[in-house]
Amino acid sequence: MNLQQFRFLREAARQKFNITAAARALHTSQPGISKAIIELEGELGVPIFARQGKRILGLTPPGQQILLAAEKIMQEVDNLKKLARDYAGAPSGTLRVATTHTQARYVLPPVVQKFARKFPQVRLKLLQGNPPQIAQMLVNGQADVGIATESLAETPGLACIDIYEWTHVAVVPPGHALARLQATPGRLTLKDLARHPLVTYEAHFAGRTRIDAAFAEAGIEPSIVLEAIDADVIKTYVAAGMGVGIIAGVAADPAHEPLIVLPCGHLFGRNVARLAVKQGAYLRGFVYSFIEMLAPGWDKRRIEEAFAP
């Protein structure tokens, strides 16, 4: 029994029991993985993979439990490596932040700049994806922290803290019919919006859930003419006159925006942007620092408490 076998087993499971794919992912040979797992089965005396001849269908019941144990072990090994690097020398390394466009474009820049100044030897990687992908990256250990409004709190195996609240805004070009509400945005209604073609986020993104829910509850079916991942694209099309945009408030600065910005908090409610890490993961010192910079008021002690199971 050795760690290599656990690593192989974990990867094989992640690759849906395709050993060839696992070999590619781990930069090793396919027979090596096959043999290692067969040896593990031999040593334990139980089959792990349910096979039909040479086809692997999935896990046997004991195989499921063994995989679970293997994942725990590998997580501890990962933690061990990280903490060793933490103590080994200068805080060099890589901070991998999985996040959405909204955060990366409008929220993170000042934080990232500050972080880069404080930890010049830490490489920063921004991994963009939609919230479910972000959650998956955390679970798989491909990212250290994830930031998004959706998915994170609902994904088992992750630990979250709330960072900030935000609300949606509608954006229209100057001269648009709704522009007259600029002085009294509180009077904007769902019906007003539904009278125009809408441009907003794709499913899963930045509170899109809330938008759909609000219209559904009011029994109104808006016509969404364009869906995009990011507010920049949405604003571009709004400026081109394609319709009314609904975007996250953080993505629109009324002062510097050529478009008219109409707050919509009263229509779509409040959203909470959250930061998540994998439960049980060891966090290197600079990860705590990053979180502290992003969410003022959280220090290492409070963060640890929030992440404890």
Added chain:
Amino acid sequence: MNLQQFRFLREAARQKFNITAAARALHTSQPGISKAIIELEGELGVPIFARQGKRILGLTPPGQQILLAAEKIMQEVDNLKKLARDYAGAPSGTLRVATTHTQARYVLPPVVQKFARKFPQVRLKLLQGNPPQIAQMLVNGQADVGIATESLAETPGLACIDIYEWTHVAVVPPGHALARLQATPGRLTLKDLARHPLVTYEAHFAGRTRIDAAFAEAGIEPSIVLEAIDADVIKTYVAAGMGVGIIAGVAADPAHEPLIVLPCGHLFGRNVARLAVKQGAYLRGFVYSFIEMLAPGWDKRRIEEAFAP
């Protein structure tokens, strides 16, 4: 990095960083352990042992964390082995029960008999010790379940369930001055007892704590002339006229006892015998069966809930 290194590290820590002792315990060579740990340090890039020349003093700060991770990993490996054996074939194996004399002599016999009938292929080992030793055996993985009244609930890293309540009794030879209270045992007082030399358990055993506490609270200092680990010894000396015995109620059956038995629940309160396992340990099927036999009313589901963190 490999499991062997973790195994060696754990044992070295258990042996108070005496590598020679660890080698003996693991039936391997001392240079092997030394080298394995040095290699681990090299790979991680941090010292694990605080050394003064060639003397190992203890753990460095990162070493403490590494040891923690190593112990978690080894626990998972142990669990893996056990669950594999569980699925591998007939439920053969060994059930190691750490317990005190009181339990082994008066409580466990019927349970053990029943268990042996149901699982003829499981070898049973009764490991006797005092409660702190029992707790230690569980923590070290040298025993699967522990049963005792004291220590278990207070030891971190163990998970407990209550099995039964019991109270103390006083035993005196026929004709003793206190024998006249046999019809009205409720009138027995601490003062009555303190007027005679007492024979009871050693510290740490079977509710001795309670006995001392009760006398201390009443401001009475009893004269304890003899302390023993087990009720058999105590009863022997009581029969010989050395004094009044105070023992666990389960250890005295009034019907078959040559001695007079006087219940003392009103003097020393109630005690709870507990069963404990190591937190996070995998329990083989027959371990659950054993617990169910010992503590009727507990099924596998309830036990798992009680042991969950």
Added chain:
DNA sequence: GCCTATTACGGAAACCGTAAATATT
């Protein structure tokens, strides 16, 4: 001087990659 940890060394075993064979769709 005795005990303990580390270094040196050599044989055995394990590991891992290429190549071939075999099973599955």
Added chain:
DNA sequence: AATATTTACGGTTTCCGTAATAGGC
């Protein structure tokens, strides 16, 4: 026929035990 898994094989590396050396107390 094409793809995927397992078996076969061989070179390299790692492992581990014995023997020797160095370092505390």
